[in-house]
Amino acid sequence: MRYEELTIEGRNAVMEAYRSGKTIDKLFVLDGCQDGPVRSIIREAKKQDTLLSYVAKERLDQMSETGKHQGVIAYAAAYEYAEVEDMLKLAEEKGEPPFLFLLDNIEDPHNLGAIIRTANLAGAHGVIIPKRRAVGLTATVARTSAGALNYTPVAKVTNLSAVIEELKEKGLWFVCADMGGEVMYSLNLKGPIGLVIGSEGEGVSRLVKERCDFVASIPMKGDIDSLNASVAAGVLAYEIVRQRMS
Incomplete structure (x- = not known):
């Protein structure tokens, strides 16, 4: 397949991915983070049976490519290149x-x-x-x-x-x-x-x-x-x- 692994970071980016119908395989959320935007993302994740993990900030920082994860990182079925x-x-x-x-x-x-x-x-x-x-x-x-x-x-x-x-x-x-x-x-x-x-x-x-x-x-x-x-x-x-x- 013409796939590249895709990590989606940040609240808006993750929410937009859910809204557009993208398949999210795993969602990592900062343990104890309970504010509105994060709760909305968790609701979407549960609706779509995404594998959900609550992790420490150090773990998210390690996973992050951008350093701007805002407490949420998703692993998506990556973007497939078009023809x-x-x-x-x-x-x-x-x-x-x-x-x-x-x-x-x-x-x-x-x-x-x-x-x-x-x-x-x-x-x-x-x-x-x-x-x-x-x-x-x-x-x-x-x-x-x-x-x-x-x-x-x-x-x-x-x-x-x-x-x-x-x-x-x-x-x-x-x-x-x-x-x-x-x-x-x-x-x-x-x-x-x-x-x-x-x-x-x-x-x-x-x-x-x-x-x-x-x-x-x-x-x-x-x-x-x-x-x-x-x-x-x-x-x-x-x-x-x-x-x-x-």
């Missing part, structure tokens, strides 16, 4: 031209989580990440996505360039974010589109950039030379959203 095909089907079901995010070299889990959150809110049909030199769906990614990971499919592929070529044959075209490109407001970003975002340090790799139809730059007036990758993704995604609505 790229699932994303195209989702677009078709919604009667919308496909809108995908492709991420090249994103190694920071906070950036990945924030980009998945943006993709969800911008109405994208999925996020494609590479297997190598990139972060997968960890607890930090899940928490930073603020629940979006429960709704936005993520596919993990061996070769981004090859996937771009396959999707071009299905009518998508691709725009990547790069300082050296044309100002995004002058580009036509309508129709079936893939938005390619690279890491702050390296940007989009040369091979992937060569496959893109357009290179878009975000106008910047400040004194530093680049935006955080997740912010760049948000700015470009919402220019695409604006053009789709007009």
Whole structure:
């Protein structure tokens, strides 16, 4: 199976996982913790027959990947990676031209989580990440996505360039974010589109950039030379959203 073990930490993240119907295998709760939000989580756990353990704070601290467990940690049947095909089907079901995010070299889990959150809110049909030199769906990614990971499919592929070529044959075209490109407001970003975002340090790799139809730059007036990758993704995604609505 295409699974990665998933630890969900923090009250909101655990509650959101229950609400979205995710299967929680085990729930660990700080022994003696009786406040409202934790009681609600325990109620959900009992409803769904989750294996429930009350443990000492030291045990939770040891288990925690983020250091911010707020007295609850859940082990979930981890996020199953989607297939790229699932994303195209989702677009078709919604009667919308496909809108995908492709991420090249994103190694920071906070950036990945924030980009998945943006993709969800911008109405994208999925996020494609590479297997190598990139972060997968960890607890930090899940928490930073603020629940979006429960709704936005993520596919993990061996070769981004090859996937771009396959999707071009299905009518998508691709725009990547790069300082050296044309100002995004002058580009036509309508129709079936893939938005390619690279890491702050390296940007989009040369091979992937060569496959893109357009290179878009975000106008910047400040004194530093680049935006955080997740912010760049948000700015470009919402220019695409604006053009789709007009």
